[in-house]
Amino acid sequence: MDCVFCKIVEGQIPSTTIFEDNDFKVILDISPANLGHSLVICKHHYENLIEMPEELVGKGFIVAKKVAKAIKEATNCDGINILQNNGVVAGQTVFHFHIHIIPRLEKDSVKIDFGDFKTESEKIIEIGEKIKNNL
Ligand code: 5GP
Ligand code: ZN
Numbered sequence: 001m002d003c004v005f006c007k008i009v010e011g012q013i014p015s016t017t018i019f020e021d022n023d024f025k026v027i028l029d030i031s032p033a034n035l036g037h038s039l040v041i042c043k044h045h046y047e048n049l050i051e052m053p054e055e056l057v058g059k060g061f062i063v064a065k066k067v068a069k070a071i072k073e074a075t076n077c078d079g080i081n082i083l084q085n086n087g088v089v090a091g092q093t094v095f096h097f098h099i100h101i102i103p104r105l106e107k108d109s110v111k112i113d114f115g116d117f118k119t120e121s122e123k124i125i126e127i128g129e130k131i132k133n134n135l
Contacts, residue, residue, distance in 0.1 A: 001045065005096035009043050018070075023056060024063045033102050033110045036075040040064045040099040047095045048086040064099045077103035081112060 007013040009025055018038060019026040029037040040063050046052045052060075061082075068080050083100040085092040104110060 003045060003094075003096050005041050005094055005098060006045050009041060019063065019067055021063070023059055026063065026067050029100070033100075034075075034077070034105065034108055036071045036077070036101075036103045038067055038071060038101045040067065040101065042097045046097045048092065048097055049084060050086065052097055060097070060099055064101055068101050071101055071103050075103045078106050079104040081110075083112075 004013060008015045008027060015025075015027040015030075017025055017027050023043050025041050025043060027039050027041060029039050040060055042052070042056060042060060044056070046056075049057065064082055068082065071077065072080060081100070081102040081104060083102060084098070085100075102110065
């Protein structure tokens with residue numbers, strides 16, 4: 001399979017690795033949003049969050065939490081975004097599950113914008129019911 005993160009996991013493509021266990025490898029992003037921007041990459045190929053077994057998702061976010069603490073201490077950042085993109089429209093470019101850990105500084109150039117979507121409260125309640133029925 002032609003997957004860049006599978007190749008990184010297998011060591012066919014070099015990466016700056018900062019943590020590794022049986023299920024995850026944490027590397028520094030090649031095109032960081034800020035210094036220390038890291039990626040928690042699953043060692044098994046799953047395209048996205050929905051495809052992943054719950055147990056692995058849990059483990060991945062625990063790794064992200066540990067690395068976030070280390071990044072905070074190493075960079076002295078003011079905040080951290082945990083970002084996990086699923087699908088092209090959501091900004092996913094590598095279709096192999098990964099979690100971004102992005103250190104944030106008071107004055108940085110990172111833009112995370114929720115846009116100016118507007119809706120009525122009835123619609124919010126309606127979609128809430130629909131989602132509930134699918135859980
Ligand atoms: P996505 O947009 O899919 O959520 O994020 C993919 C991330 O992987 C991007 O931030 C991109 O810079 C990073 N990336 C893509 N290819 C490589 C690579 O070969 N090495 C490393 N270290 N990061 C990569
Ligand atoms: Zn892969």
